[in-house]
Amino acid sequence: MTKPDTLVARLDNLPISKWHIRLMVIVCLGILFDAYDTTIMSVAFPQLMSEWGITKVQTGLLGSAGFIGMLIGALFSGILSDYVGRVRVFQYTIVVYALFMGVCAFTNSFPVLFALRILVGIGLGGLVPVGAAYLSEYIPSKVRGRFMSIFNANFSLGVTVAYAIGFLIVAPYGWRWGFIIGALPVFMYFAAKAYLPESARFLLQKNKVEDAVKTVETIEKQVINTVSVPFEEAVRIEKEVKAATKEETKASIAVLFKKDLIKTTIMVSILWFSLQYSIYAIMVWMPILLKAELGYSLASGLGFLAFGSLLGALATPLAGVSADFIGRKITVLLCFILYGLSAYFLFWFGANPAYGTILLVVNLIILGMANGIVYVYSPENFPTKARGTGMGLASATGRLGGILGPTIVGIIYSFSSIETVLHINMAVLLFGSLVVMVLGRETRNKTLEEISGESVSLG
Numbered sequence: 001m002t003k004p005d006t007l008v009a010r011l012d013n014l015p016i017s018k019w020h021i022r023l024m025v026i027v028c029l030g031i032l033f034d035a036y037d038t039t040i041m042s043v044a045f046p047q048l049m050s051e052w053g054i055t056k057v058q059t060g061l062l063g064s065a066g067f068i069g070m071l072i073g074a075l076f077s078g079i080l081s082d083y084v085g086r087v088r089v090f091q092y093t094i095v096v097y098a099l100f101m102g103v104c105a106f107t108n109s110f111p112v113l114f115a116l117r118i119l120v121g122i123g124l125g126g127l128v129p130v131g132a133a134y135l136s137e138y139i140p141s142k143v144r145g146r147f148m149s150i151f152n153a154n155f156s157l158g159v160t161v162a163y164a165i166g167f168l169i170v171a172p173y174g175w176r177w178g179f180i181i182g183a184l185p186v187f188m189y190f191a192a193k194a195y196l197p198e199s200a201r202f203l204l205q206k207n208k209v210e211d212a213v214k215t216v217e218t219i220e221k222q223v224i225n226t227v228s229v230p231f232e233e234a235v236r237i238e239k240e241v242k243a244a245t246k247e248e249t250k251a252s253i254a255v256l257f258k259k260d261l262i263k264t265t266i267m268v269s270i271l272w273f274s275l276q277y278s279i280y281a282i283m284v285w286m287p288i289l290l291k292a293e294l295g296y297s298l299a300s301g302l303g304f305l306a307f308g309s310l311l312g313a314l315a316t317p318l319a320g321v322s323a324d325f326i327g328r329k330i331t332v333l334l335c336f337i338l339y340g341l342s343a344y345f346l347f348w349f350g351a352n353p354a355y356g357t358i359l360l361v362v363n364l365i366i367l368g369m370a371n372g373i374v375y376v377y378s379p380e381n382f383p384t385k386a387r388g389t390g391m392g393l394a395s396a397t398g399r400l401g402g403i404l405g406p407t408i409v410g411i412i413y414s415f416s417s418i419e420t421v422l423h424i425n426m427a428v429l430l431f432g433s434l435v436v437m438v439l440g441r442e443t444r445n446k447t448l449e450e451i452s453g454e455s456v457s458l459g
Contacts, residue, residue, distance in 0.1 A: 005229050005237055007200050007216045012140045012447055017223040020139065024147060026191050027135045028154040030090070030127035031375075033185045035158030037101065037124055038066060038402075040182055041117070042284045043166035044175035046291070046298050051175075054110055060410020063284040065114045067276075067402035069121020074399055077126025078133075078392015079253060086134035086388060087196045089126055094189045096123030102183030105176040125399060129391035136379040137201045137387070141447045144380070145328070149320025149372035156313035156368035159283070163306035166287075171299045201384040201448075209238045255386045256393060264381045265390065267439040269397040271332070274432025275374050277401030278425045279367065282343060284406040285413070290360075293418055294351045308361040312368035319372035327444045328377045329436055335370040336433040340426040342366050347418050377436075380443045380451050401428075 014020075045059055054062070073093065081089040100119040107113045132151065139147040162178070170178045197219065203212035213234045217227045229237070256265040282289070290301035322331040342363040350356040382390030409421050443451045 005234070006241060007204065007212055007234065007238060008447065008449060010216055010220065010228055011138065011200060014140060014220070014223050016140070016143060019219060019222045020147075022195060023138060024135060024151065026188065026195060027090075027131040028151050029185065029188050030094075030131040031151060032154040032158035032161070033097070033182065034124055034128050035155040036162045037097075037120065037182060038280065038284065039159045039162035040165065040170070040178040041066065042287055043162060043170050043302060044178055045284075046287055047170070047175045052110060056410050056414050057407075058110060059288075060284075060407045062110070062114055062117065063280070063406035063410075064403040065117035066121040066124070067280070067399045067406075069118040069123075070125030071121075071396045071399035071403065072118075073122040073125025074129050074392045074395035075125075076392070078129050078388045078390070078395065081126075081130045081133065081388030081392070082202075082386060085202055086130055086137075086199045087192060088198075089388075090130050090134065090196070091189050091192050093123045093126035093130065094185055094192065097127065098123070098183045098186035098189075101179055101185075105179035105183075121399075125395065126392075129395035130388060132375055132379050133382075133387045133391045134196075134199055136448065137199045137384065141445065143324070145323035145376045145444070146317060146320035148376040148379075149317045149323065152319075152372040152375040153313045153316035153368065155371050156309050156316055156364065159364075160306050160309035160313055163302045163309055167299060167302040167306055171302060199384075204238065204242075205385050207242070209235055209242070213238065253389055253393065256382075256390055261382070261386070261390075263439055264441075265393065267435055268378050268381055268390065268394045270435045271374055271378065271432050271440075272394045272398030273401040274336070274428045274435075275370060275401070276398035277405045278339070278429050279371065279405070280402040281405030281409045281421065281425055283367075285409055289347070289418065293347055294356060296356075304357055304360055305364070308357075308364035309368075311361055312364040312366075315365040316368035316372040319369040320376055322369075323373055323376045324444060327442050328373065328380075329440050329442055331373045332377065332436045332440075333433045335366060335373050336429040339363070339366045339370045340422075340429040343422050343425060347422065377440075377443065380446075380448060381441075384448065 041063060045063070048054060048062075049059060077089050077093055097120055100116055100123065104113060104116045104120065107116060132148070135151055136144060136148060165178055165181055169181070197215050198211075200212045200215045203215060213231055216234075217231065220227050255261065286305060287298060287301055290296040290305070291298060296304065319331060319335060342359070346359040346363045350359045378394055379387055379391055408424070412420055412424075441451075
């Protein structure tokens with residue numbers, strides 16, 4: 001049980017307020033532009049293939065380039081966030097992403113664009129795992145599933161924005177405008193600097209007890225207009241708990257492979273790999289597949305994708321509701337299997353105008369829910385001392401799936417059918433969900449400290 005006067009308990013007992021909403025909105029923009037970046041690249045593919053004469057294999061490699069950078073960025077940003085703090089790393093990754101995204105708009109060759117996409121990915125790769133770790137550390141346990149799934153709903157919203165920009169701007173005016181618009185998140189840096197406090201849990205891990213207490217006091221004053229425990233008393237409580245537990249605070253990637261965490265690390269990494277492989281194997285190619293397999297024009301295909309992704313964004317919180325009521329593990333299983341099946345139905349029956357739009361919308365809604373439950377479940381499984389590192393490793397493993405997915409599809413689609421692509425996707429989804437069922441633990445309605453078994457602020 002968590003002592004009622006500790007900082008962790010005080011944060012967990014706060015009512016949801018405007019402060020939580022503002023924090024969530026800023027962090028959510030990170031995942032929105034993660035989805036925007038990948039999707040706007042796929043939107044640009046038809047024009048790039050025509051303008052530059054690149055092959056399907058080159059197209060697949062270009063789709064994978066961003067994920068190479070994301071793998072690097074996710075791994076090193078996650079580790080860095082456990083050393084220097086969540087907020088500082090979040091700020092730096094915004095600047096790197098926005099700068100190179102803008103430069104992409106002015107390139108004129110495949111090799112240069114490939115290199116720039118890797119650099120964009122390095123910045124973007126840190127935004128999502130660090131943001132997810134940070135947000136999970138401030139949201140009360142009773143609503144954490146719903147909040148984290150709303151966080152992930154911004155993935156589908158980012159896809160929607162990209163397809164809408166593709167329909168309204170890229171299709172008529174050219175692919176370069178998609179990248180120019182993608183540089184706008186540079187302004188997120190100033191919002192993060194002004195409004196995001198460092199994680200109190202991180203500060204406690206680094207023995208910055210006074211700073212952690214001041215942070216929680218500032219939050220309480222904004223949320224409940226008072227301080228629930230006097231400063232000196234709060235400092236004494238935290239130092240007593242720290243002295244009693246003598247918990248190791250040093251973070252390193254080696255921590256993830258110690259006896260008490262290795263099973264969790266393997267499970268969450270496989271979860272991310274299976275999800276991101278299956279998403280990007282299809283989504284990066286979706287504008288091309290809709291035209292080649294189902295007969296949509298580029299403009300109409302982008303319009304349908306924008307509409308379906310918007311509905312997917314609205315439906316994504318259902319994954320969090322399910323996670324909070326029936327559990328995380330069963331929600332993973334259901335969402336993964338349904339996502340795989342929905343892709344089959346889309347490409348089997350989607351050419352029929354009576355069914356195509358409905359099937360595409362269903363596919364994108366279930367995609368949003370599958371993505372949502374992974375972001376709910378993953379950060380809960382790691383202790384504070386390694387949450388950034390753990391999410392970074394998991395995200396990096398997912399990015400490896402993102403690298404392989406579009407590339408493998410480019411190779412397979414050059415000599416085989418869409419059914420072969422869908423069979424491989426379904427196998428990956430089944431494998432990932434079964435690993436969660438066997439190795440995963442149920443985390444519903446538990447505080448982060450109860451889940452991880454760590455001793456920060458525990459009595």
